Amino acid sequence: PPLVGVLALQGDVREHLVALEAAGARAARVRRPSELEAVDGLVLPGGESTTMVRLLRTFDLLEPLRGRIRGGLPVLGTCAGMILLADRVLDGAPGQQTVGGLDVTVRRNAFGRQVDSFEGTVQVQGVEGPVPAVFIRAPWVEEAGSGVEVLARVEAADPPGDPGAGEAAGRIVAVRQGALLATSFHPEVGGDHRVHRLFVAMVTGRQAAPAAPA
Numbered sequence: 001p002p003l004v005g006v007l008a009l010q011g012d013v014r015e016h017l018v019a020l021e022a023a024g025a026r027a028a029r030v031r032r033p034s035e036l037e038a039v040d041g042l043v044l045p046g047g048e049s050t051t052m053v054r055l056l057r058t059f060d061l062l063e064p065l066r067g068r069i070r071g072g073l074p075v076l077g078t079c080a081g082m083i084l085l086a087d088r089v090l091d092g093a094p095g096q097q098t099v100g101g102l103d104v105t106v107r108r109n110a111f112g113r114q115v116d117s118f119e120g121t122v123q124v125q126g127v128e129g130p131v132p133a134v135f136i137r138a139p140w141v142e143e144a145g146s147g148v149e150v151l152a153r154v155e156a157a158d159p160p161g162d163p164g165a166g167e168a169a170g171r172i173v174a175v176r177q178g179a180l181l182a183t184s185f186h187p188e189v190g191g192d193h194r195v196h197r198l199f200v201a202m203v204t205g206r207q208a209a210p211a212a213p214a
């Protein structure tokens with residue numbers, strides 16, 4: 001099985017390790033450049049995006065990670081991880097930097113103006129049936145470039161019972177662009193591992209792909 005890393009500088013690392021193993025991958029924490037070098041795919045977990053970028057720099061991982069993303073490394077970014085993958089951030093900290101690679105504009109803490117956290121379900125392209133979705137001070141995708149596939153949107157009634165739900169309805173909360181997959185919500189929470197399966201299939205598919213002609 002493929003070796004999938006979870007960036008383990010900050011955030012909810014354990015849950016992703018468990019979900020990846022359940023989805024058929026070998027899972028390992030990534031904290032050093034040599035560990036990043038070794039993985040076939042990588043998860044950027046939820047947590048705090050400004051802290052994570054700072055730690056990526058401190059641990060000399062920011063440029064190596066950008067390099068591997070340019071080289072086609074499959075990456076799943078969830079919540080803060082989605083922010084890290086985004087090329088552009090709204091409502092970020094002053095001068096907030098990202099890793100980048102995903103041609104989207106995300107709005108940070110987008111639902112927070114109405115409600116901090118909520119749980120719902122979303123329909124995700126490539127996954128059959130509703131997927132439980134936990135949103136915790138989550139971003140949404142405000143704009144997606146033409147090369148970005150929209151995989152999920154907020155349903156009309158979310159956040160449940162909130163008068164601000166109208167503003168959230170229809171917002172983009174899962175996207176894919178090539179080897180990059182990102183969700184606003186936390187697919188590692190709640191024991192449904194189908195989003196991780198989708199990601200592990202992306203990693204495996206890439207491994208199985210014939211080498212590009214030189």
Ligand code: GLN
Nearest residue numbers: 046047048049079080137
């Ligand atoms: N609000 C956090 C950030 O901006 C993300 C929250 C999360 O990952 N649950 O980084």
